[in-house]
Amino acid sequence: LCAPQTLGDRLGIANDGRRKKRKSIFGEMAEKKESVPPPDYDLNAKWDACIDLTTRRFVYSSLGGAVAGLLFFRSPVTRWASIAFGAGLGIGSAYTDCSRAFVSPSSSSSPNLAAPKVTDPSVSVSQVADE
DSSP: OOOOOOOOHHHBTTTTTTOOOOTTTTTTHHHHHOOOOOOOOOOOHHHHHHHHHHHHHHHHHHHHHHHHHHHHOHHHHHHHHHHHHHHHHHHHHHHHHHHHHHHHSGGGGOOGOOOOOOOOSSHHHHHHHOO
């Protein structure tokens, strides 16, 4: 009637320890890979770059404002004001660059938000220097 199945058959493992290829219940849908949008239209990469840029500029300009406040001002109120001014400059400049990145699809208009380049590990440094 029905051939008895071993535990290996149920788990999809061949007798020699290798896995058998199983057909998916979804057929060809499982074999197709997701299409990746071009980098100019990849919103996730743009948001990640904008959040990174905003965080860095906020922190660095706040630190710059703190140093300037310590050097030039005596009153704690004016020192805090210089920190707030630096933070505002950082956020404002990051907002400007991010708005340019989302308005225009080409990443050439915003060099600060360029996607990181993936390098081929098989290419050596001497080959890159020769080019």
